Amino acid sequence: MRILLLAFLATLVLAFISLFVGVSDVSLPALLSGTADARATEIFFISRVPRTLALMLAGASMAIAGLVMQMVVRNRFVEPSTAGTSESAALGFLVVTLLAPEWPLMAKMAVSALFALGGTALFLRILRAVPLRDVLLVPLVGIMLGGVIGAVSAFIAYRTNLMASLLAWNMGDFSGVLRGRYELLWLGLAGGILAYIAADRFTVAGMGKDFTTNLGLNYRRVMVLGLVIVSVVSAVVLVSVGSIPFLGLIVPNLVSLIVGDNMRRTVPWVAVGGAGFVLACDIVGRLIRFPYEIPIAVVMGVVGSAVFLYLLLRTPRHAG
Template identity: 40%
Template sequence: MEGSKIENRKPFNWIMIALLIVFTVVSIFTGVNDLSIRNVFSLTDTQRLILLTTRLPRTISLILAGSTLAISGLLMQQLTQNKFVSPTTAGTLASARLGIVTAIIFFSHSSLTQKTVLAFIFSLIGTFTFILFVRSVKIKNAVMIPLVGLMFGNIVNSLSTYLAVQYEVVQNTSSWLQGNFSLISSTNYQLLFLSVPLLFLIYLLAYYFTIMGLGKDVSIELGVPYGLLELAGVTIVALATSAIILTVGSIPFVGIVVPNLISLKKGDHFGKILFPTAGFGALFLLVTDVLSRTLIFPYEIPISVVIGVVGSVLFLYLLLRGESK
């Protein structure tokens, strides 16, 4: 019986890998400028410049951001033992934005590294504030937790908007409020590579994170340093989220929708769904980005708008599904 389950999983994995390859190629060759896969070996200098400076960096950014957001959501769900918690519903993204707005207002000449540090500190504080609040209130209904997180995120976003208006930096901060890959080039996407060692670290600690899903008491009995690993997990999520929001802006719903869809198909074992979640997160962003570039071609819709529509529908489906259980 177990052997048949493994065989059933293999087609899903291969199908996802095939789709990931297909949409990677589609992403590279989708755009206003004439660039076709048929003449990839006979590109002009202009076409080669477009390929190397915009198309490849954008596609790589989509893959890195999608996999990182999906894994971050999966990790937060594991730490909080709640399927509806993610950087979107825990105030992590909103807190990182507040950190960026603060950096622009009070440290206008700060470097990208300094902005990253400040965004990381704010997102870390915001995430822990949410976790501590949820635990102190002890909400019994699991569906209420993400709703509380969304309200918390909206409060933080309102504060960010108020500060931006008061200090007249709305134009400077608008790029952080809406996710968009159209401005990605070979000169401004390197920060996303920070997610690679962070994802590798999550993989190394996957066994311990899996045990943490059993609960705090059981984890401590099994010799797992629960508090230290919880701090490590939230720190990884905060740092990864800060890198993404500084590079491409806010991307909603990926961290909550993708892990839940994968767990419906492959179960809840953290270690076993780690790679499928990363792959599907990358695929999800690639598909939605292609849609954002083609729906009103030759114009482009910000990817956060497309994901907001698709993600909200899937999120409502998951909420209703959770309510019915």
């Protein structure tokens, strides 16, 4: 608990730093004393505060979604970007943008979530037909499925002149977050809270269908609940800020090395770790080529791929 409190305080420090990092000069003493000019105050409340909240909400919810998916699939190397979920959500958003561009953002997000749910269900169906003798086959199947779905999306986007939009959806970036354009991310937080409430069920489901059934739980309902949470969170984050790779993979794995596999215990850690990790990567992206900004997906991809390789090399290569 003490370490968790320290991690929470570190995340708050990163959030505070995020509020005052940027091209525009926004000074805390000037804001507190009321001497800041109108432009600085407007930037702070319309851009900086929403961006920091969006970073924390997206980081926490995506990390929890990755944890839920790992419990459902029973594999440590699975998360929305390695299971075809993110690509399916992007395909759904592309389709609804083409067929019903006048629909409100909430309706488009719902369609994107349905596509994400369908893509994840297809991934699980493929896994049942593949003899999984190696633990690495599971993410490999997901990456291949995501590649196929991504290719379909790219073909449709190319034929309809929406390649720029598709690239933006697949490239997580918080530079365009403003007040009124991030509020959907609170739905992701709601999904994280629901995952915490059902944490014991997911922990039991992670031990297998027979074990879950013997304890009197409906294995199928637990699986559906987990997939719905993952799909909604993936769609919300994609629609709001774009895809963030590796987040749902590395944070739950690093947390499990510290506190174990009990989901009830790890969800708060994963939420705090995800928020802090996204904040840190975003700050690095804003500072490394200041005053220009590197999208967070690029920073996350570099750091996440390195951690992913480390986890692969230290994990025995056998299927449970």
